[in-house]
Every structure is written in C-alpha cells, then in structure tokens.
Amino acid sequence: MEPDFVPEQPAEIHFQIGEKAADRLGRIVDGNGLKAEQVRLARHETLVHQIPGAIRVALKPEMVKSQLKGKRPHGQVMANEAAIVGLSAGIAAEFIASHDVQVEIMQHIATDPGRGWGMKHFKLPLAVTRKEYCVVDECTKCGGLAAFACATCSKTGAVPCGNCNSGGMAACPVCFGAGQAEMPDGNRGPCTRCNTTGKVVCPTCQGACQLRCNKCAGKGSVSCTECDASGFWTHIYDVTLHAHGSFEVDRQQMPQDVQQVMDKLGVRQLATEEHAEIFRLMQEPTTAYLLVPYFAFLPLASVEFSIEGKVFPAGVAGLTGRIMGVDPLLDNIIKPGINALFKLSKGPLAAEALVDQACKYRVIRYALSGLAKHSKRYVYGQIIKEYPLVLSDKYAKAVVKYADVALLALSKGPRTKGLIVGTVVAAAISAAYFMTAAHAMVDNIFKQNGKPQFSVAGDAAIWLLSYVVAWLAIKIVAAGALKRMLPESVLSNEEKGLPAAGQQGKLALLTTLVPWVALAFFAVQKPGWVEAALKLLPH
Numbered sequence: 011m012e013p014d015f016v017p018e019q020p021a022e023i024h025f026q027i028g029e030k031a032a033d034r035l036g037r038i039v040d041g042n043g044l045k046a047e048q049v050r051l052a053r054h055e056t057l058v059h060q061i062p063g064a065i066r067v068a069l070k071p072e073m074v075k076s077q078l079k080g081k082r083p084h085g086q087v088m089a090n091e092a093a094i095v096g097l098s099a100g101i102a103a104e105f106i107a108s109h110d111v112q113v114e115i116m117q118h119i120a121t122d123p124g125r126g127w128g129m130k131h132f133k134l135p136l137a138v139t140r141k142e143y144c145v146v147d148e149c150t151k152c153g154g155l156a157a158f159a160c161a162t163c164s165k166t167g168a169v170p171c172g173n174c175n176s177g178g179m180a181a182c183p184v185c186f187g188a189g190q191a192e193m194p195d196g197n198r199g200p201c202t203r204c205n206t207t208g209k210v211v212c213p214t215c216q217g218a219c220q221l222r223c224n225k226c227a228g229k230g231s232v233s234c235t236e237c238d239a240s241g242f243w244t245h246i247y248d249v250t251l252h253a254h255g256s257f258e259v260d261r262q263q264m265p266q267d268v269q270q271v272m273d274k275l276g277v278r279q280l281a282t283e284e285h286a287e288i289f290r291l292m293q294e295p296t297t298a299y300l301l302v303p304y305f306a307f308l309p310l311a312s313v314e315f316s317i318e319g320k321v322f323p324a325g326v327a328g329l330t331g332r333i334m335g336v337d338p339l340l341d342n343i344i345k346p347g348i349n350a351l352f353k354l355s356k357g358p359l360a361a362e363a364l365v366d367q368a369c370k371y372r373v374i375r376y377a378l379s380g381l382a383k384h385s386k387r388y389v390y391g392q393i394i395k396e397y398p399l400v401l402s403d404k405y406a407k408a409v410v411k412y413a414d415v416a417l418l419a420l421s422k423g424p425r426t427k428g429l430i431v432g433t434v435v436a437a438a439i440s441a442a443y444f445m446t447a448a449h450a451m452v453d454n455i456f457k458q459n460g461k462p463q464f465s466v467a468g469d470a471a472i473w474l475l476s477y478v479v480a481w482l483a484i485k486i487v488a489a490g491a492l493k494r495m496l497p498e499s500v501l502s503n504e505e506k507g508l509p510a511a512g513q514q515g516k517l518a519l520l521t522t523l524v525p526w527v528a529l530a531f532f533a534v535q536k537p538g539w540v541e542a543a544l545k546l547l548p549h
C-alpha cells in the first residue's frame with residue numbers, strides 16, 4: 011500500500027513520443043509508395059503535463075433492521091434510531107483513520123486495471139466495521155402495558171348474572187314461585203323447599219349476583235399478543251459501513267488543450283491504455299473522507315515529420331505516440347495508383363503495366379483483394395480504420411470506387427467467356443430435362459398427386475438451376491482470370507469468395523431462358539403450358 015515513488019522530472023520516454031509517432035506513421039505508410047524509414051522526425055517540441063486527480067472515499071452506514079418481541083437486548087443498547095445514525099457517522103470518521111480500513115480500501119483500488127486512476131464509482135462493504143445495536147421500545151399496540159382493559163367486563167373481571175338478573179334469587183324449582191305445592195297425599199300444601207316464599211337462592215351465581223368474566227378469566231384485562239405480553243419490542247440494527255469511492259480529475263488546473271486531448275484519449279484510458287504515467291500519492295484521511303491523490307504525466311508534442319524532403323506538422327499525444335492531428339499526407343503519395351485504377355477502367359490497353367502501377371500501393375492491393383470477397387462498404391471501413399488521419403475520406407472512397415471499376419473492367423472479357431460457357435452448360439441442363447424422360451416423370455409425379463398445375467413449377471426450377479450454374483460459371487472464370495492478372499501479393503490471403511458477376515450475370519438471365527423455352531417447345535412430351543401457348547397462336 012506504499013505510494014508510488016515520484017521522480018523530480020518525467021522519465022526520458024516522455025520526450026521520445028515524437029520518435030514513437032514517426033515509427034507509427036512509418037508503419038502506416040510503409041508499402042504505400044514509401045518505406046517506413048523514409049518517415050523521419052524533423053523537429054519536436056514535447057511538453058509533459060501534470061494532471062491531478064483523486065479518489066474520494068466516504069464511509070456510509072447501511073442498516074439491516076429486524077425486530078424481536080419483548081425486552082431482549084442485543085449489542086449496544088441505544089435510545090432510538092436517530093442516536094444510532096449519529097453514532098455511526100462518528101464511527102465512520104474513526105474508521106476512516108483506521109489502518110485496517112485504509113488497507114482494505116487501498117487493496118480494492120489496487121485491483122482496478124488502472125490502479126484506481128479513472129476508476130468507476132465503487133461501493134465496498136467493510137466487514138470489520140460491522141456492529142449491532144438495539145433500541146428497546148414500548149409496544150405500540152398496548153403502549154407498554156402488556157395488556158388491554160377487558161371491554162366485556164369493563165376491567166371488573168365479572169359480568170352480571172343473567173339467570174337472576176343480578177337479584178341473587180330465582181323462582182323455586184318445586185312450586186315454580188307459587189309457594190304452594192302438591193303434597194304426597196295429593197292435596198296442595200305449603201312448599202317446604204322455599205318455605206312458601208316461592209323463591210330460592212340463584213343456583214347459577216349462588217346468590218353472588220355476578221359471574222366471572224370468561225373473556226379475561228376474571229382478571230379484568232387481556233394480554234397483548236403483539237409483544238408476547240411483555241409491553242416491549244426490541245429493534246435490532248445491524249450496521250455495516252460501506253466505502254463509496256469515486257475518481258475525478260482536477261480540470262481547473264489544466265489548460266484547455268490538455269483537457270481536449272485527455273477527453274479524446276479518455277480519462278480512464280490514460281491509465282488502462284498507458285497513454286500517461288500514473289502516480290499514486292499517500293492517502294490522506296480527513297474527518298469526512300479518505301482522499302487518494304494521484305497525478306499523471308501526460309506528454310504532448312508538436313512535431314514535424316519529414317517525408318522525402320516534405321514537412322508535415324502534426325500533434326502527438328501520450329506515451330504510445332498517438333498522432334492526434336496531421337494532414338492526409340498519403341493522399342498525394344497514392345494518387346498515381348488511383349490514376350492507374352481509373353485508366354484500367356477505361357479499357358484493356360496496357361493493362362499489365364497499369365496493374366503493376368496500382369499494385370505498388372498496399373492500400374490499393376488491399377482494396378483489390380478485399381473487393382473480390384467483401385462489400386465496398388466493408389472494404390472502405392477497413393481502410394479508414396487502418397489509415398487514420400493520413401488518408402482523407404475522399405481518397406479512401408476513391409480507392410474503393412476505382413478499385414471496384416478496375417476489377418470489373420479487368421474481368422469483363424473473362425466474364426463474357428464465363429457467360430458463354432455457362433449458357434452452353436445451362437442449355438445442356440434444359441436439354442437433358444426436356445429431351446429425355448425426365449420431364450415426363452416430373453409431370454407424372456405432380457399429376458399423381460392431383461396437382462398437375464404445379465408441373466410448370468418443376469420446369470421453372472430447371473431453368474433456375476441452369477441460371478445459377480451459368481452465374482457461377484461467370485464468377486469462377488472471372489476469379490481464375492483475376493488470379494492470373496493480379497500480382498500474387500493481392501491474392502495472398504486465402505479467404506473464400508468470388509468476384510461479382512457484373513453485367514454478364516444479368517445477361518445470363520436471358521441467355522439461359524432462351525434455350526430453356528426453345529427446348530420446351532421441342533420436347534418429346536410437350537409441357538402443358540407449351541400446348542396452351544401453341545393454341546393461342548394463329549393457325
């Protein structure tokens with residue numbers, strides 16, 4: 011976790027980015043009418059800029075809450091949640107100064123590919139800070155009383171006796187209140203059960219006039235089930251501090267042009283793509299956060315490249331010697347090659363010399379070989395990628411456009427040859443179909459399946475097959491011819507693909523259709539559609 015050693019002066023490599031850029035440019039233009047060593051660095055003025063940046067890490071508590079019934083304290087007992095939040099903030103300040111916590115944070119930062127420079131916002135739980143608190147509170151349901159007053163008996167624990175209407179006496183069960191009852195001799199006489207009063211003590215309440223309340227078992231109150239009749243809740247707070255870190259560069263201290271270059275290269279990429287030399291300084295804890303300061307040495311050079319006596323000024327940035335701006339110097343250099351392509355498109359005159367002339371340039375060789383297999387759009391995209399800045403968009407497009415027309419012109423004769431061969435083969439296919447039993451067989455299959463009207467589709471499929479064969483013949487013959495005409499270097503990569511069939515491909519539609527129709531007319535067994543057509547003709 012030691013901070014980086016910071017040299018007093020930027021290392022020598024910072025002042026060599028001009029050379030690096032010249033090498034880079036040399037490799038780009040090499041083989042395009044130039045050799046790599048023809049690109050020289052004529053002059054350079056290199057400044058190494060210091061870009062300050064820092065990760066600011068704050069610790070923020072995260073709480074996981076849970077509840078227990080009753081008074082069951084866990085961890086540190088606190089008055090309320092606000093007190094825990096307040097205490098956690100205080101603890102965060104303590105922990106930010108703790109060596110262990112700083113080590114954990116710095117280790118996390120060290121895992122970043124840029125060692126923290128340009129790091130995305132991160133959130134890191136700090137297990138060592140985990141702490142449990144609790145707040146014991148009155149039960150909100152019973153207000154801490156653990157029980158509710160019994161509503162049935164109004165807290166008295168007793169209810170009035172319904173049998174005697176709370177009078178304590180009930181009608182005599184022998185004389186039914188009359189005072190006189192039937193005697194054993196059959197006559198009526200005074201009731202001995204109630205002494206002729208007609209009333210006895212209430213058997214339900216034994217004269218007490220009231221009964222025990224069933225709802226509260228005579229206690230006058232009902233226990234609170236929310237708090238297990240304790241009157242309390244214990245709130246548990248599981249608190250862990252999380253380190254929240256984010257990186258920022260200090261733009262206020264940077265000149266505008268350095269900011270622009272930095273944004274073009276990407277702040278994070280300064281570290282991950284090694285455009286800049288990054289130094290991490292000693293972390294500084296404050297009461298509110300941990301500051302992890304950095305600074306980067308970013309070299310910028312304004313240079314002049316010299317190519318065959320001509321001078322091209324350019325801007326170069328970063329330790330990789332990235333060229334940020336230069337004139338499209340390749341335009342003029344490859345111009346003769348584009349001219350040769352243009353002349354090739356005009357006719358076969360001096361084709362061999364023109365091909366040689368065009369193929370002197372690597373970018374044109376690439377376009378010629380690429381177009382044999384890929385779309386113009388793809389080839390253009392690849393060229394733009396491989397020749398950033400040094401080739402203008404206009405010239406990149408011209409290379410693709412004229413390579414395409416030159417290829418078409420070069421392969422025109424072979425394509426015509428291919429068309430002739432293809433047409434002959436196509437006619438042979440149609441003949442083999444109509445002049446043998448094949449057509450009748452296909453016709454029968456459709457008839458047997460009750461779909462004679464589809465017989466024509468079978469015939470059409472034969473024409474389509476013959477057309478595809480002719481179209482392939484054009485491409486194959488053209489590919490063979492181009493292979494002979496173009497230098498080996500153009501066709502060196504063994505990718506699969508065939509050149510375009512061009513105008514001849516469209517012509518093949520007609521040259522295969524004609525023999526197909528003619529042979530159908532002269533077929534051994536004329537197709538139904540031919541018979542129908544013949545009937546329409548005037549006799």
Ligand SMILES: [Zn+2]
Binds near residue numbers: 156236
């Ligand atoms: Zn309660």
Ligand SMILES: [Zn+2]
Binds near residue numbers: 168226230231
């Ligand atoms: Zn009660």
Ligand SMILES: [Zn+2]
Binds near residue numbers: 187188
């Ligand atoms: Zn009685």
Ligand SMILES: [Zn+2]
Binds near residue numbers: 171173214
């Ligand atoms: Zn009673």
